[in-house]
Amino acid sequence: MKPNRTTGAATSPRVTALAWGRMEAVGLTPGKDLALYPGGGGEWDWAEHGTRHDPGVQPGDVHGLLAQGAEVIVLSLGMERRLRIAPETVALLRETGVEWHAEPTRAAVDLYNVLAAGGLRVGGLFHSTC
Numbered sequence: 001m002k003p004n005r006t007t008g009a010a011t012s013p014r015v016t017a018l019a020w021g022r023m024e025a026v027g028l029t030p031g032k033d034l035a036l037y038p039g040g041g042g043e044w045d046w047a048e049h050g051t052r053h054d055p056g057v058q059p060g061d062v063h064g065l066l067a068q069g070a071e072v073i074v075l076s077l078g079m080e081r082r083l084r085i086a087p088e089t090v091a092l093l094r095e096t097g098v099e100w101h102a103e104p105t106r107a108a109v110d111l112y113n114v115l116a117a118g119g120l121r122v123g124g125l126f127h128s129t130c
Helices: 059-067 087-096 105-117
Strands: 002-006 015-019 022-025 033-037 040-043 072-076 099-103 122-127
Touching: 015 105, 022 033, 033 059, 059 072, 059 087, 059 122, 072 105, 099 105, 105 122
Parallel strands: 072 099, 072 122
Antiparallel strands: 002 040, 015 022, 033 040, 033 122
16 A cells, blocks of 8 residues: 555545546545545555455455544445455454445445444545456
């Protein structure tokens, strides 16, 4: 996760636009894949923790959100549900006891925005293609 800048007051930045290959969130530079958390976010760098479509989202990606104070995690599965979640990541989420959700990207963005609007300290990893 390459931090961008903070949005202030540890609120989770709302996603304002989603299209194939591009996302926008309040106060952040647009990107293809975004990691969002309380107070900010930035481009989600898959190479940082070895994320690939299969086996999927890695524990290190989720650790980054937790380290930024996320108490609820939303993971996107891609626009066409091609992104998986590694078994080790699922195990980590269960071990931490954090509430988490995994949805296709559009549904994940909608859920994330609802949770953020409700004042929850939500973090999310969003993939805007496949």
